[in-house]
Amino acid sequence: MVTIRSVSATVELVNVSKTFGSVDALAPLDLTVEPGEILTLLGPSGCGKTTLLRLMAGLVPPSTGTITVDGVSPAKARAEKRIGFIPQTPALLPWRSVRANASLLLEINRRNSPSHPSSDVDELLEAVGLTDFADAHPHQLSGGMQQRVGLVRAFALDSPLLLMDEPFAALDEITRTEMRHLLTRLRAPHGATVVFVTHSISEAAYLSDRVAVLSPRPGRVTSMEVIDLERPRLPEVEDSPRFFETTTRLRHALGGTA
Amino acid sequence: MKLARSIIAPVTGILVLLVVWESIVRIFDIRRFVLLAPTKIVSELADDPGAYWGNTVVTARHMIVGLSISLAIALVVGSIMAASRFIEEAAQPVLVVILVTPWVAYMTSVVIWLDFGERPIIFLVAFTSFPVFTFGVVGGMRSADPSARELLASVDASKWEVMWRLRLPSALPSIFTTARFAIALALAAAYFAEGSALEQKGLGVIGRRASLDQTTGAEVLWTTIFCTAALGIVGLAVMSVAERTLLRWHASQRT
Numbered sequence: 001m002v003t004i005r006s007v008s009a010t011v012e013l014v015n016v017s018k019t020f021g022s023v024d025a026l027a028p029l030d031l032t033v034e035p036g037e038i039l040t041l042l043g044p045s046g047c048g049k050t051t052l053l054r055l056m057a058g059l060v061p062p063s064t065g066t067i068t069v070d071g072v073s074p075a076k077a078r079a080e081k082r083i084g085f086i087p088q089t090p091a092l093l094p095w096r097s098v099r100a101n102a103s104l105l106l107e108i109n110r111r112n113s114p115s116h117p118s119s120d121v122d123e124l125l126e127a128v129g130l131t132d133f134a135d136a137h138p139h140q141l142s143g144g145m146q147q148r149v150g151l152v153r154a155f156a157l158d159s160p161l162l163l164m165d166e167p168f169a170a171l172d173e174i175t176r177t178e179m180r181h182l183l184t185r186l187r188a189p190h191g192a193t194v195v196f197v198t199h200s201i202s203e204a205a206y207l208s209d210r211v212a213v214l215s216p217r218p219g220r221v222t223s224m225e226v227i228d229l230e231r232p233r234l235p236e237v238e239d240s241p242r243f244f245e246t247t248t249r250l251r252h253a254l255g256g257t258a
Numbered sequence: 259m260k261l262a263r264s265i266i267a268p269v270t271g272i273l274v275l276l277v278v279w280e281s282i283v284r285i286f287d288i289r290r291f292v293l294l295a296p297t298k299i300v301s302e303l304a305d306d307p308g309a310y311w312g313n314t315v316v317t318a319r320h321m322i323v324g325l326s327i328s329l330a331i332a333l334v335v336g337s338i339m340a341a342s343r344f345i346e347e348a349a350q351p352v353l354v355v356i357l358v359t360p361w362v363a364y365m366t367s368v369v370i371w372l373d374f375g376e377r378p379i380i381f382l383v384a385f386t387s388f389p390v391f392t393f394g395v396v397g398g399m400r401s402a403d404p405s406a407r408e409l410l411a412s413v414d415a416s417k418w419e420v421m422w423r424l425r426l427p428s429a430l431p432s433i434f435t436t437a438r439f440a441i442a443l444a445l446a447a448a449y450f451a452e453g454s455a456l457e458q459k460g461l462g463v464i465g466r467r468a469s470l471d472q473t474t475g476a477e478v479l480w481t482t483i484f485c486t487a488a489l490g491i492v493g494l495a496v497m498s499v500a501e502r503t504l505l506r507w508h509a510s511q512r513t
Contacts, residue, residue: 057412059408059411059412075414078411078412078413078414079414081413081414083412083413084412085408085409085412085413087405087408087409088405089403089405091403091405091406091408091409093406093423093424093427094507094508095427095507095508104423105409105412105413107423108410108413108415108419108423109413109414109415109416109419112413112414137507139507139509157413163412
């Protein structure tokens with residue numbers, strides 16, 4: 001039987017909590033990620049935002065509650081390759097060329113790879129400006145370039161849900177800004193649902209439709225901020241007074257939790 | 259320039275060794291069985307190069323077959339150990355016991371179990387070197403990047419896919435490192451086992467016989483030692499070339 005993939009997934013969490021041993025990482029929470037939106041989980045280090053992302057990816061089981069991705073469990077969504085995961089470190093395999101790294105996830109669990117992806121690996125590499133480096137090895141690339149390969153690797157899957165765990169945290173400020181502009185551009189034609197974890201306020205403001213602000217441990221969503229900056233979001237947005245207002249609002253929302 | 263240095267430097271080292279060796283033997287007039295001068299070894303070798311070559315080839319075969327078996331076993335045992343902490347902790351003391359038990363002492367028993375011939379030789383070579391290889395495989399596989407493991411899990415990679423795409427390539431650098439020790443062990447084990455297994459050919463066989471011969475024994479014995487060392491050097495050189503080719507991506511090969 002062929003399951004029809006949605007273009008943008010819905011993620012639903014009902015009464016989900018997570019405890020590691022005696023540590024409460026996440027207090028019970030309900031959350032719905034709407035199809036096609038970019039939801040950012042914003043919070044200080046150790047607030048459980050990465051745990052929340054890993055729960056949605058089915059990499060750890062919840063202690064209570066249920067999680068569904070388009071109506072199925074995260075484990076099933078994972079097996080059907082409906083989730084594109086972008087880890088914090090690029091996690092490129094040093095023995096593989098850039099192109100081979102970018103197509104790694106397509107080669108694994110091949111049966112469930114998209115039969116007609118909207119763009120192939122070489123097109124994506126061109127879109128992120130890495131065509132000339134397709135045959136290079138990861139150690140020859142800068143940190144920003146490595147993480148661009150990580151983006152291509154996830155986008156190549158054409159999955160309806162993208163889960164990103166602070167992917168730009170290790171980069172310098174300039175590269176970081178470029179990366180969030182690039183990410184917006186890459187996702188625009190495709191429209192996948194994105195859950196993005198970060199502790200950067202400007203990243204959250206620029207990328208998101210909504211920002212879930214999390215409190216320190218045990219993590220709770222203390223406020224849900226709607227970001228009403230216009231789409232398509234162009235880099236110039238960051239110079240506008242409304243962007244400044246938005247970051248101020250997010251900073252206050254975060255400050256209220258401390 | 260770099261290539262010239264990489265050849266000239268080791269050759270210089272070996273030449274200095276030979277000159278010092280020769281001088282010591284002459285100056286202190288050392289007896290043949292204690293230490294034979296390199297010039298004498300060369301003339302012994304020149305007398306009958308065919309015989310020494312033939313025996314060296316036999317010893318090389320024992321070493322290569324034994325090491326191949328040992329690596330194959332280490333890959334299987336090592337992957338199982340890398341997959342389970344319990345199995346690793348259970349297997350570790352067994353491997354250590356195999357590693358530290360003096361094989362010189364139990365070789366006679368091995369010959370009794372396996373009968374004379376090649377079998378006990380290959381067994382000893384494989385048995386002494388496989389713990390070393392196994393430690394290399396386990397350590398290397400465990401060094402696989404945890405983020406990459408998580409990434410593969412995010413698309414539900416099978417155990418086999420994780421092994422083939424991630425764990426095995428991650429283990430290569432440490433397998434190469436341990437291979438150097440394994441070669442040294444295997445060579446010593448092959449030489450000694452040949453002498454004990456009453457084979458017809460092999461450096462260890464003629465070395466053992468020569469050590470009992472008071473007339474020309476010293477020359478033969480020292481020439482077999484020389485050939486064994488040369489074999490080891492060739493083995494390590496082959497390993498270096500393979501490492502350079504296969505591990506171009508690894509930090510250790512980038513200078």
